[in-house]
Amino acid sequence: MATTTIPTPGPLLHTIVLDWYRENARDLPWRTPEASPWAVMVSEFMLQQTPVKRVLPAYAAWLERWPTPAALAGDAPGEAVRMWGRLGYPRRALRLHAAASAIVERHGGAVPEDHAALLALPGVGEYTAAAVASFAFRQRHAVLDTNVRRVFARAVTGIEYPATATTAAERKVAAELLPDAPAVAAEWAVGVMELGALVCTARSPECGDCPLRAHCAWQQAGRPPHQGPARRGQSYEGTDRQVRGKLLAVLRAQHGAVPRRQLDLVWPDEIQRARALDGLVTDGLVEPVEDGHYRLPQ
Numbered sequence: 356m357a358t359t360t361i362p363t364p365g366p367l368l369h370t371i372v373l374d375w376y377r378e379n380a381r382d383l384p385w386r387t388p389e390a391s392p393w394a395v396m397v398s399e400f401m402l403q404q405t406p407v408k409r410v411l412p413a414y415a416a417w418l419e420r421w422p423t424p425a426a427l428a429g430d431a432p433g434e435a436v437r438m439w440g441r442l443g444y445p446r447r448a449l450r451l452h453a454a455a456s457a458i459v460e461r462h463g464g465a466v467p468e469d470h471a472a473l474l475a476l477p478g479v480g481e482y483t484a485a486a487v488a489s490f491a492f493r494q495r496h497a498v499l500d501t502n503v504r505r506v507f508a509r510a511v512t513g514i515e516y517p518a519t520a521t522t523a524a525e526r527k528v529a530a531e532l533l534p535d536a537p538a539v540a541a542e543w544a545v546g547v548m549e550l551g552a553l554v555c556t557a558r559s560p561e562c563g564d565c566p567l568r569a570h571c572a573w574q575q576a577g578r579p580p581h582q583g584p585a586r587r588g589q590s591y592e593g594t595d596r597q598v599r600g601k602l603l604a605v606l607r608a609q610h611g612a613v614p615r616r617q618l619d620l621v622w623p624d625e626i627q628r629a630r631a632l633d634g635l636v637t638d639g640l641v642e643p644v645e646d647g648h649y650r651l652p653q
Contacts, residue, residue: 365532368510368570369543375566376546379553383407384414385490386545392466392491393424399486400451400478405442407552413442424455425464433651436640437607445603446638449652450478468492481521489544495537497529498544502551506567507532509555513572515581516557598622598631606641612648 384390385398397417401410417438421427427435432452439448454476458466466487467473473484485496499521507528508517517525534540554561568574591597601621606613622628632649635641642652 365534368532368567369534369539371566371570372546372550373539373542376542376549380546380549381407381553384411390491391422392468392487393422394418395491396454396466396483396487397451399483399490400447400454401442403447403483404444409442413438413440421455423464424458424466427452427455428459431651431653432639433642433653436603436651440607441600443600445640447478449639453477454479466491468494470494470496486544489541493538493541495533495535495540496544497526497533498548499525499529500548501557502549502555503529503544503547505557506547506551506555509560509573510567510571513576513579515573515579516583518583595627595631595634598624598627599635602628602632602635603640606649606651612644612650615647615649618649 380386383398385395390398394414398410398414401414401417420438421430430452432449435448435452436445439445442448457476458464461467462472467476468488468491470484470488473479473487474481476484479487482498482500485498486500488494489496489498504517504521504525507525508514511528511532512524532543534543550565550567554565555567562568562571562574562578565571573579598621602618605618605621618632619625619628622631632641636643636649639652641649643649
């Protein structure tokens with residue numbers, strides 16, 4: 356079992372990663388100086404389990420329509436679901452709407468700078484609170500997304516993949532590696548994240564191009580293969596997720612209530628279709644109304 360020791364001094368790793376990041380960072384709109392804390396928060400919600408190339412047009416359209424938390428909070432939650440389109444995992448749209456409403460009610464419409472206040476917002480978990488505090492307000496927080504965890508697993512711990520859920524050992528490594536200066540820590544967080552997204556990827560890491568290659572514990576150990584349970588990609592075809600997506604597509608296309616018979620046309624399996632529709636209702640993504648009609652939440 357690999358140990359979670361840090362073989363290379365943190366300051367050296369900081370220099371290597373930050374130099375690489377400044378040369379190779381993608382030009383993304385939520386990273387510009389003009390991006391508001393709200394824009395950063397929107398990007399973080401959208402980027403969960405969704406590739407950057409799919410997020411970019413949705414992000415631009417969202418901020419054009421709802422440039423502030425108050426603008427979103429003043430609209431119906433169903434409009435957030437409609438605008439979410441095909442980003443996937445549409446409950447994120449409801450959570451972002453709920454967070455916007457709480458920002459208006461608790462913080463006068465301004466995204467709070469305080470990490471604890473961010474964490475107290477509905478739909479904001481440990482990662483999102485740290486990311487917004489770090490990227491929007493240049494604070495010192497360990498930001499542990501999938502990409503960062505993978506870089507630390509390989510470069511520091513010497514294993515190919517991190518555990519399924521974030522562990523105390525990972526948090527300890529992240530805390531020990533965090534630069535002291537808040538502004539440097541914020542850049543370090545996004546730099547490691549970018550390294551994981553572009554070079555230290557999950558399936559085909561570009562180790563020959565990695566700036567940490569000479570200091571990577573996984574490389575030094577001979578790149579041992581993953582020893583845990585098999586890592587299976589998430590299927591989509593034929594799943595309830597696919598049926599839910601088809602049902603939501605019909606509801607997004609119309610601004611009024613839709614009769615059940617119209618929804619019944621999207622999928623042949625009656626039992627699976629009913630289960631998917633019930634799940635959407637339970638999750639608050641769809642509302643049943645009179646005479647067997649359904650609509651997005653009002």
